[in-house]
Amino acid sequence: MDSYMRCTIKSFKHDGRLHRMWMDNLLVPESRLVPEHAEASIIVLINEHTPIQEASGKVWTSRVPAVSFFMPGLWFNVVALLEEPGIRYYCNVASPPYLHKDVLTYIDYDLDVIKLADGSVFEVDRDEYEQHKITYRYSRLVTRKVEDGLRMLRDRIACAGAPFNDTIVYAYYNAWKQQHNESNEV
Numbered sequence: 001m002d003s004y005m006r007c008t009i010k011s012f013k014h015d016g017r018l019h020r021m022w023m024d025n026l027l028v029p030e031s032r033l034v035p036e037h038a039e040a041s042i043i044v045l046i047n048e049h050t051p052i053q054e055a056s057g058k059v060w061t062s063r064v065p066a067v068s069f070f071m072p073g074l075w076f077n078v079v080a081l082l083e084e085p086g087i088r089y090y091c092n093v094a095s096p097p098y099l100h101k102d103v104l105t106y107i108d109y110d111l112d113v114i115k116l117a118d119g120s121v122f123e124v125d126r127d128e129y130e131q132h133k134i135t136y137r138y139s140r141l142v143t144r145k146v147e148d149g150l151r152m153l154r155d156r157i158a159c160a161g162a163p164f165n166d167t168i169v170y171a172y173y174n175a176w177k178q179q180h181n182e183s184n185e186v
Helices: 035-039 126-135 140-158 166-185
Strands: 005-012 018-027 043-047 051-054 059-061 066-070 076-083 086-094 098-100 103-115 121-124
Touching: 018 103, 043 166, 066 166, 076 140, 076 166, 086 140, 086 166, 103 126, 103 140, 121 140
Parallel strands: 005 103
Antiparallel strands: 005 018, 018 043, 018 051, 043 066, 051 059, 066 076, 076 086, 086 103, 098 103, 103 121
């Protein structure tokens, strides 16, 4: 049985400054990925009550379990938050992920899309993106990649493309939780 590997997620700003770190995540082994995710080389991470460190050094703990999806080559990532009313998908428009050993990194470009459990979808932080576009002097290429990433993300949400499938999200979380509980009983 393949085991889950501990992994840290590090988010940076365009100028290379650390934005945020999720300290304790578990990488779903490739053998446990659903075929569609394995074929697309999607990186899936699970966390529950993980410490999160902000750039300021402040540390807080996540309140709800999360299953995160990072798609190589795509300019967005998706965090499925398992909340009481259902899954809330928090989507970051960001550079493609880079996974090296036990650290996954990406650049956060501020634009976010939230899909609530009731199906409603909201874009947030456009003002922050516009300000940082000036502050960090995003090139035309970066600006185009960000806008293309946002468009592709919205298209995936609209057609319920990967990873927007509640059943699969719960399956990843429950499989990890079951193994975690069994290993704690030993």
